[in-house]
Amino acid sequence: MGAYTGVVSLRDRKRARTREALIAAAAELFEEQGYEATTVAQIAGAADIGTRTFFSYFPGKEDVLFPEADQRVHAAVHSIEARGPEDGPAEVLLRALRQVGDDSDDLAGRLAALRLRLIRTVPVVRGRALQIQMDAQREIARHLAAAFPERLDEVRAAALTGAFVGAVTGALQVLLEDEGSADDPAAVQRAVEVAVDAALEPWFR
Numbered sequence: 001m002g003a004y005t006g007v008v009s010l011r012d013r014k015r016a017r018t019r020e021a022l023i024a025a026a027a028e029l030f031e032e033q034g035y036e037a038t039t040v041a042q043i044a045g046a047a048d049i050g051t052r053t054f055f056s057y058f059p060g061k062e063d064v065l066f067p068e069a070d071q072r073v074h075a076a077v078h079s080i081e082a083r084g085p086e087d088g089p090a091e092v093l094l095r096a097l098r099q100v101g102d103d104s105d106d107l108a109g110r111l112a113a114l115r116l117r118l119i120r121t122v123p124v125v126r127g128r129a130l131q132i133q134m135d136a137q138r139e140i141a142r143h144l145a146a147a148f149p150e151r152l153d154e155v156r157a158a159a160l161t162g163a164f165v166g167a168v169t170g171a172l173q174v175l176l177e178d179e180g181s182a183d184d185p186a187a188v189q190r191a192v193e194v195a196v197d198a199a200l201e202p203w204f205r
Helices: 002-033 040-046 061-065 069-081 089-103 110-121 123-147 154-175 179-183 185-199
Strands: none
Touching: 002 040, 002 061, 002 110, 040 061, 061 110, 061 123, 069 089, 069 123, 089 123, 089 154, 089 185, 110 123, 110 154, 123 154, 154 185
16 A cells, blocks of 8 residues: 555656646746747647647646636635634635745746736636636635625625635736736735735724
C-alpha cells in the first residue's frame, strides 16, 4: 500500500508541474502574440505535451487564464464549514479571501493583470469570466444560506455574496490598472482585503 501511495503522489506532482507549465506558456504566448493568435497547439507545444493532452488539464485556452477559480470557491466553502460559534457570514468570507492570498498570487500577480486586460478586450474571455463569477456566487451563497439560516435567506445570502465578489472584482480592476502592481502581489492583496472589509462592514457583527 505504501508503494502505491508513492506512485500516486509522483503522478500528482508531475500533473501539477505540467499544469503550471501550461499556465506559464499560455501567459507568455498571450502577451507576446495576443490571445486570438495563440492556439492550443502552441500552448501545448511550449509545455512539451500533445494537443490532446492539453484538454485533460483545461477545457479550452480561455480556461488557462482562470486556473484557481475552483480553489477560490473551495476556500470560501471551507471557511464557511470551519466557522466558529462567534463567526458571522462576513467574517468567514473575509477569512477565505485572506486564505486565498496566503496560498497563491492568483488574484494579484502577473497572470491576474493579464487576465484583467484580456477580460476587457476579448469577448470570449469576458464571457468565461462572467460565467465563472456567476457560478461561484451561486455556490457560495448556497452554502452561506445553509450555514446561517437564522440570519440569511437565499436572497440575502445572494446579496452578501454579490457584495463580496463585486468588491474583490472592483478593487482589482482599479489596482491592476497599474502594471507595476503585478510585481507586488502582497500589496495588492492587502488593498483588496481593505476594500472588501469596507464593503462588507454593514454585515459584520
